[in-house]
Amino acid sequence: MRFIAPQGFSMPTPFFSLHQLGWRPGYAQQLTIEDFEAGYPARVAGVHRHGLTVLSSRGTALVTLPSHRAASSETAITVGDWVLIEQHADRVLRLIERQSLMVRVAAGGEHRLQSIAANLDSLFIVTSCNDDFNPSRLERYLALAFEAAVTPVIVLSKADTSDDAMAYVTEARQIAPGVAILLVNATDATSVTQLHPWLQSGQTVALVGSSGVGKSTLTNRLVGNTLQLTAAIREDDAKGRHTTTAREMYALASGAWLIDTPGMHWRGPCRGKRGL
Numbered sequence: 001m002r003f004i005a006p007q008g009f010s011m012p013t014p015f016f017s018l019h020q021l022g023w024r025p026g027y028a029q030q031l032t033i034e035d036f037e038a039g040y041p042a043r044v045a046g047v048h049r050h051g052l053t054v055l056s057s058r059g060t061a062l063v064t065l066p067s068h069r070a071a072s073s074e075t076a077i078t079v080g081d082w083v084l085i086e087q088h089a090d091r092v093l094r095l096i097e098r099q100s101l102m103v104r105v106a107a108g109g110e111h112r113l114q115s116i117a118a119n120l121d122s123l124f125i126v127t128s129c130n131d132d133f134n135p136s137r138l139e140r141y142l143a144l145a146f147e148a149a150v151t152p153v154i155v156l157s158k159a160d161t162s163d164d165a166m167a168y169v170t171e172a173r174q175i176a177p178g179v180a181i182l183l184v185n186a187t188d189a190t191s192v193t194q195l196h197p198w199l200q201s202g203q204t205v206a207l208v209g210s211s212g213v214g215k216s217t218l219t220n221r222l223v224g225n226t227l228q229l230t231a232a233i234r235e236d237d238a239k240g241r242h243t244t245t246a247r248e249m250y251a252l253a254s255g256a257w258l259i260d261t262p263g264m265h266w267r268g269p270c271r272g273k274r275g276l
Ligand SMILES: Nc1nc2c(ncn2[C@@H]2O[C@H](COP(=O)(O)OP(=O)(O)O)[C@@H](O)[C@H]2O)c(=O)[nH]1
Pocket: 157, 158, 159, 160, 161, 184, 185, 186, 187, 209, 210, 211, 212, 213, 214, 215, 216, 217, 218
Protein backbone atom coordinates (compact mmCIF):
# COMPACT_ATOMS: atom_id res chain seq x y z
CA MET A 1 0.00 0.00 0.00
CA ARG A 2 1.29 3.40 -0.87
CA PHE A 3 0.34 6.75 0.55
CA ILE A 4 1.01 10.11 -0.96
CA ALA A 5 0.94 13.71 0.07
CA PRO A 6 -2.57 15.03 -0.50
CA GLN A 7 -1.14 18.15 -2.12
CA GLY A 8 0.45 16.03 -4.81
CA PHE A 9 -2.29 13.85 -6.25
CA SER A 10 0.22 12.77 -8.84
CA MET A 11 0.08 9.14 -7.75
CA PRO A 12 -3.04 7.07 -7.14
CA THR A 13 -4.32 7.36 -3.58
CA PRO A 14 -5.42 4.31 -1.59
CA PHE A 15 -9.11 3.57 -1.43
CA PHE A 16 -10.72 2.26 1.73
CA SER A 17 -14.12 0.73 2.17
CA LEU A 18 -16.30 2.14 4.96
CA HIS A 19 -15.75 -1.14 6.77
CA GLN A 20 -11.98 -0.83 6.55
CA LEU A 21 -12.23 2.72 7.84
CA GLY A 22 -14.10 1.61 10.96
CA TRP A 23 -17.65 2.48 9.96
CA ARG A 24 -20.32 1.40 12.46
CA PRO A 25 -24.09 1.01 12.21
CA GLY A 26 -24.53 3.92 14.62
CA TYR A 27 -23.12 6.32 12.03
CA ALA A 28 -25.32 4.99 9.23
CA GLN A 29 -28.40 5.51 11.39
CA GLN A 30 -27.72 9.24 11.45
CA LEU A 31 -27.79 9.61 7.67
CA THR A 32 -30.87 10.08 5.55
CA ILE A 33 -31.32 9.35 1.87
CA GLU A 34 -31.00 13.09 1.32
CA ASP A 35 -27.65 13.03 3.10
CA PHE A 36 -26.40 10.28 0.79
CA GLU A 37 -27.57 12.25 -2.24
CA ALA A 38 -25.85 15.39 -1.05
CA GLY A 39 -22.66 13.82 0.18
CA TYR A 40 -20.60 10.79 1.07
CA PRO A 41 -19.02 9.72 4.38
CA ALA A 42 -15.29 10.04 4.88
CA ARG A 43 -12.97 9.70 7.87
CA VAL A 44 -10.67 12.48 9.01
CA ALA A 45 -7.04 11.37 8.92
CA GLY A 46 -5.32 14.71 9.31
CA VAL A 47 -6.17 18.18 10.53
CA HIS A 48 -4.23 21.14 9.27
CA ARG A 49 -4.55 24.81 8.90
CA HIS A 50 -6.29 24.91 5.57
CA GLY A 51 -8.56 21.93 5.96
CA LEU A 52 -8.72 18.23 6.54
CA THR A 53 -7.29 15.16 4.91
CA VAL A 54 -10.09 12.63 4.59
CA LEU A 55 -10.15 8.98 3.55
CA SER A 56 -13.06 7.29 1.84
CA SER A 57 -13.98 4.76 -0.79
CA ARG A 58 -13.04 7.47 -3.29
CA GLY A 59 -9.48 7.73 -2.02
CA THR A 60 -7.74 10.55 -0.19
CA ALA A 61 -8.95 14.12 -0.45
CA LEU A 62 -8.04 17.45 0.99
CA VAL A 63 -11.28 19.17 1.97
CA THR A 64 -12.25 22.52 3.39
CA LEU A 65 -14.35 23.19 6.46
CA PRO A 66 -17.49 25.28 6.64
CA SER A 67 -16.29 28.77 7.52
CA HIS A 68 -18.25 28.99 10.76
CA ARG A 69 -16.34 26.15 12.41
CA ALA A 70 -13.78 27.22 14.98
CA ALA A 71 -10.38 25.74 14.29
CA SER A 72 -9.40 24.80 17.80
CA SER A 73 -12.36 24.38 20.08
CA GLU A 74 -13.60 21.30 21.81
CA THR A 75 -16.19 20.90 19.11
CA ALA A 76 -13.74 21.26 16.24
CA ILE A 77 -13.55 18.36 13.86
CA THR A 78 -10.61 16.18 14.80
CA VAL A 79 -8.73 13.10 13.70
CA GLY A 80 -10.90 10.01 13.72
CA ASP A 81 -14.09 11.95 13.08
CA TRP A 82 -16.53 10.91 10.39
CA VAL A 83 -17.75 13.71 8.16
CA LEU A 84 -20.14 14.01 5.25
CA ILE A 85 -18.35 15.44 2.18
CA GLU A 86 -20.21 17.28 -0.54
CA GLN A 87 -20.60 15.10 -3.64
CA HIS A 88 -19.02 17.38 -6.18
CA ALA A 89 -16.94 19.70 -4.05
CA ASP A 90 -14.12 18.99 -1.62
CA ARG A 91 -16.08 20.50 1.24
CA VAL A 92 -17.35 19.23 4.58
CA LEU A 93 -21.13 19.31 4.81
CA ARG A 94 -21.35 18.22 8.41
CA LEU A 95 -19.91 16.17 11.22
CA ILE A 96 -21.38 12.75 11.87
CA GLU A 97 -22.08 12.31 15.57
CA ARG A 98 -19.16 10.81 17.44
CA GLN A 99 -19.22 7.60 19.38
CA SER A 100 -16.46 8.96 21.59
CA LEU A 101 -14.35 12.06 21.89
CA MET A 102 -11.19 12.69 23.84
CA VAL A 103 -10.38 16.25 24.73
CA ARG A 104 -7.49 17.92 26.44
CA VAL A 105 -6.93 21.20 28.16
CA ALA A 106 -5.43 23.39 25.45
CA ALA A 107 -1.97 24.83 25.93
CA GLY A 108 -1.95 28.32 27.37
CA GLY A 109 -3.53 27.69 30.73
CA GLU A 110 -6.93 29.24 30.05
CA HIS A 111 -8.72 25.92 30.53
CA ARG A 112 -9.98 25.85 26.99
CA LEU A 113 -10.78 22.32 25.85
CA GLN A 114 -9.52 21.02 22.57
CA SER A 115 -10.72 17.91 20.82
CA ILE A 116 -7.93 15.43 20.19
CA ALA A 117 -9.20 12.14 18.86
CA ALA A 118 -12.66 10.90 17.99
CA ASN A 119 -14.22 7.49 17.62
CA LEU A 120 -11.52 5.46 19.34
CA ASP A 121 -12.12 1.80 20.14
CA SER A 122 -9.17 1.39 22.52
CA LEU A 123 -6.73 3.54 24.41
CA PHE A 124 -3.26 2.17 25.11
CA ILE A 125 -2.09 3.69 28.38
CA VAL A 126 1.68 3.39 28.28
CA THR A 127 3.78 3.59 31.41
CA SER A 128 7.24 2.15 31.88
CA CYS A 129 8.45 -0.27 34.54
CA ASN A 130 10.42 2.36 36.41
CA ASP A 131 9.82 5.65 38.23
CA ASP A 132 7.34 6.72 35.55
CA PHE A 133 4.82 4.29 37.03
CA ASN A 134 2.40 6.51 38.94
CA PRO A 135 -0.86 5.08 40.31
CA SER A 136 -2.78 8.36 40.36
CA ARG A 137 -1.84 9.19 36.77
CA LEU A 138 -2.85 5.69 35.74
CA GLU A 139 -6.21 6.21 37.44
CA ARG A 140 -6.73 9.47 35.58
CA TYR A 141 -6.05 7.85 32.24
CA LEU A 142 -8.37 4.98 33.08
CA ALA A 143 -11.11 7.44 33.99
CA LEU A 144 -10.65 9.21 30.67
CA ALA A 145 -11.09 5.97 28.78
CA PHE A 146 -14.09 4.76 30.79
CA GLU A 147 -15.92 8.08 30.48
CA ALA A 148 -15.61 7.92 26.71
CA ALA A 149 -16.57 4.24 26.54
CA VAL A 150 -13.15 3.48 25.07
CA THR A 151 -11.49 0.20 26.08
CA PRO A 152 -8.34 0.91 28.11
CA VAL A 153 -5.29 -1.32 27.80
CA ILE A 154 -2.39 -0.80 30.21
CA VAL A 155 0.94 -1.23 28.46
CA LEU A 156 3.84 -1.60 30.88
CA SER A 157 6.86 -0.83 28.72
CA LYS A 158 10.59 -1.33 29.34
CA ALA A 159 9.82 -4.67 30.99
CA ASP A 160 13.27 -5.75 29.81
CA THR A 161 14.97 -3.10 31.94
CA SER A 162 13.34 -4.03 35.26
CA ASP A 163 14.47 -6.68 37.71
CA ASP A 164 10.94 -7.14 38.96
CA ALA A 165 8.54 -6.22 36.16
CA MET A 166 5.84 -8.46 37.67
CA ALA A 167 5.59 -6.12 40.65
CA TYR A 168 4.28 -3.43 38.28
CA VAL A 169 1.74 -5.87 36.86
CA THR A 170 0.52 -6.66 40.36
CA GLU A 171 0.16 -3.01 41.24
CA ALA A 172 -1.58 -2.16 37.96
CA ARG A 173 -3.99 -5.05 38.49
CA GLN A 174 -4.98 -3.65 41.89
CA ILE A 175 -5.64 -0.24 40.33
CA ALA A 176 -7.48 -1.61 37.32
CA PRO A 177 -9.11 -4.96 37.94
CA GLY A 178 -10.46 -6.45 34.75
CA VAL A 179 -8.36 -4.23 32.49
CA ALA A 180 -5.86 -5.92 30.16
CA ILE A 181 -2.29 -5.38 31.31
CA LEU A 182 0.55 -6.06 28.90
CA LEU A 183 4.20 -6.29 29.84
CA VAL A 184 6.22 -5.33 26.79
CA ASN A 185 9.61 -4.47 25.44
CA ALA A 186 8.65 -1.84 22.88
CA THR A 187 11.93 -2.31 21.05
CA ASP A 188 11.15 -5.98 20.39
CA ALA A 189 8.76 -6.77 17.53
CA THR A 190 7.72 -10.12 18.98
CA SER A 191 6.84 -8.59 22.33
CA VAL A 192 4.75 -5.89 20.65
CA THR A 193 2.54 -8.55 19.04
CA GLN A 194 0.74 -8.67 22.40
CA LEU A 195 -1.09 -5.53 21.28
CA HIS A 196 -2.53 -7.22 18.19
CA PRO A 197 -5.92 -8.28 19.66
CA TRP A 198 -6.86 -4.58 19.88
CA LEU A 199 -5.55 -3.87 16.41
CA GLN A 200 -7.93 -5.78 14.19
CA SER A 201 -8.93 -4.36 10.84
CA GLY A 202 -11.17 -1.30 11.25
CA GLN A 203 -10.27 -0.74 14.92
CA THR A 204 -9.05 2.68 16.00
CA VAL A 205 -6.59 3.16 18.84
CA ALA A 206 -4.50 5.90 20.42
CA LEU A 207 -1.49 5.86 22.73
CA VAL A 208 -1.12 8.02 25.80
CA GLY A 209 1.58 8.28 28.42
CA SER A 210 4.45 10.43 29.59
CA SER A 211 7.32 11.44 27.39
CA GLY A 212 9.99 8.77 27.12
CA VAL A 213 7.86 5.73 27.98
CA GLY A 214 8.06 4.27 24.48
CA LYS A 215 5.01 5.55 22.57
CA SER A 216 6.97 6.41 19.44
CA THR A 217 8.89 3.16 19.63
CA LEU A 218 5.63 1.21 19.83
CA THR A 219 4.12 3.26 17.01
CA ASN A 220 7.07 2.61 14.76
CA ARG A 221 6.86 -1.14 15.46
CA LEU A 222 3.13 -1.20 14.75
CA VAL A 223 3.23 0.97 11.67
CA GLY A 224 5.94 -1.29 10.29
CA ASN A 225 6.46 -0.86 6.60
CA THR A 226 3.37 1.21 5.92
CA LEU A 227 4.09 4.86 5.55
CA GLN A 228 2.75 7.54 7.79
CA LEU A 229 -0.42 8.58 6.07
CA THR A 230 -0.03 12.29 6.27
CA ALA A 231 3.73 12.40 6.55
CA ALA A 232 4.08 14.77 3.68
CA ILE A 233 1.57 17.32 4.88
CA ARG A 234 3.78 20.11 5.98
CA GLU A 235 2.96 23.70 6.47
CA ASP A 236 4.91 26.78 7.34
CA ASP A 237 4.19 27.94 10.82
CA ALA A 238 4.07 31.62 11.76
CA LYS A 239 7.86 31.82 11.88
CA GLY A 240 8.26 30.19 8.49
CA ARG A 241 9.44 26.84 9.84
CA HIS A 242 8.07 23.65 8.46
CA THR A 243 5.92 21.79 10.95
CA THR A 244 4.11 18.53 10.58
CA THR A 245 0.41 18.50 11.35
CA ALA A 246 -0.47 18.05 14.97
CA ARG A 247 -2.80 15.10 14.66
CA GLU A 248 -2.54 12.20 12.33
CA MET A 249 -4.02 8.80 11.77
CA TYR A 250 -1.77 5.98 10.63
CA ALA A 251 -2.81 2.85 8.80
CA LEU A 252 -1.30 -0.20 10.48
CA ALA A 253 -0.37 -3.31 8.56
CA SER A 254 -3.20 -5.15 10.35
CA GLY A 255 -5.85 -2.79 8.96
CA ALA A 256 -6.24 -0.94 12.28
CA TRP A 257 -5.85 2.82 12.66
CA LEU A 258 -3.54 4.47 15.11
CA ILE A 259 -4.07 8.08 16.08
CA ASP A 260 -0.93 9.89 17.05
CA THR A 261 -1.17 13.07 19.02
CA PRO A 262 2.34 14.37 19.58
CA GLY A 263 3.10 16.19 22.77
CA MET A 264 -0.31 16.05 24.29
CA HIS A 265 -1.19 16.34 27.94
CA TRP A 266 -4.18 14.19 28.62
CA ARG A 267 -5.56 16.17 31.47
CA GLY A 268 -8.93 17.06 30.10
CA PRO A 269 -12.15 15.16 30.59
CA CYS A 270 -13.28 12.63 28.10
CA ARG A 271 -16.72 12.90 26.65
CA GLY A 272 -19.00 10.14 25.59
CA LYS A 273 -21.48 10.33 22.73
CA ARG A 274 -21.47 13.84 21.55
CA GLY A 275 -22.84 15.58 18.55
CA LEU A 276 -22.54 19.19 17.63
N1 LIG B 1 14.86 -1.19 26.70
C1 LIG B 1 13.76 -0.57 26.28
N2 LIG B 1 13.84 0.68 25.78
C2 LIG B 1 12.71 1.29 25.39
C3 LIG B 1 11.45 0.65 25.47
N3 LIG B 1 10.51 1.50 25.02
C4 LIG B 1 11.15 2.62 24.65
N4 LIG B 1 12.49 2.50 24.87
C5 LIG B 1 13.51 3.55 24.65
O1 LIG B 1 13.14 4.68 25.41
C6 LIG B 1 13.44 5.87 24.70
C7 LIG B 1 12.18 6.74 24.57
O2 LIG B 1 11.22 6.05 23.77
P1 LIG B 1 10.15 6.84 22.88
O3 LIG B 1 9.46 5.83 22.06
O4 LIG B 1 10.79 7.96 22.16
O5 LIG B 1 9.19 7.42 23.99
P2 LIG B 1 7.95 8.41 23.82
O6 LIG B 1 8.42 9.74 24.31
O7 LIG B 1 6.87 7.87 24.69
O8 LIG B 1 7.56 8.43 22.38
C8 LIG B 1 13.99 5.44 23.36
O9 LIG B 1 15.40 5.49 23.44
C9 LIG B 1 13.53 4.01 23.22
O10 LIG B 1 14.41 3.22 22.45
C10 LIG B 1 11.39 -0.70 26.00
O11 LIG B 1 10.33 -1.32 26.13
N5 LIG B 1 12.58 -1.25 26.38
